[in-house]
Amino acid sequence: xxxxxxxxxFISLFAGGFISGGKGKQKGWLLGGLTGLxxxxxxxxxxxxxxxxxxxxxxxxxxxxxxLTAMMGGILGVNLNTKRTA
Numbered sequence: 001x002x003x004x005x006x007x008x009x010f011i012s013l014f015a016g017g018f019i020s021g022g023k024g025k026q027k028g029w030l031l032g033g034l035t036g037l038x039x040x041x042x043x044x045x046x047x048x049x050x051x052x053x054x055x056x057x058x059x060x061x062x063x064x065x066x067x068l069t070a071m072m073g074g075i076l077g078v079n080l081n082t083k084r085t086a
Contacts, residue, residue: 006062010065013035013036014070014072015073016035016036016039016070016073017032017033017035017036017069017072017073018073018076018077019073020032020034020035021073021075021077021078022077022078024074025078025081027078028074028077028078028079030074031074032072032074032077033067033074035070036063036066036067036068036069037067039070040063040066040067043063
């Protein structure tokens with residue numbers, strides 16, 4: 001079950017970065033990174049306020065990868081949605 005949730009999280013963050021990069025039309029890495037960072041902050045707040053625990057090292061690695069995945073989605077979203085005229 002954990003692998004399914006992790007896979008869905010990666011796909012969702014990639015899609016979120018892709019959409020934010022496509023709508024922003026520039027600086028997709030920044031928009032995607034912010035998408036991943038906001039996701040990580042929300043999860044951190046739920047965990048800290050609800051369970052009174054901080055991220056452990058494994059979770060830090062996961063959330064770093066989540067943010068990088070959202071950044072890649074943002075970069076791809078900018079590059080695929082930009083109309084180039086010669």
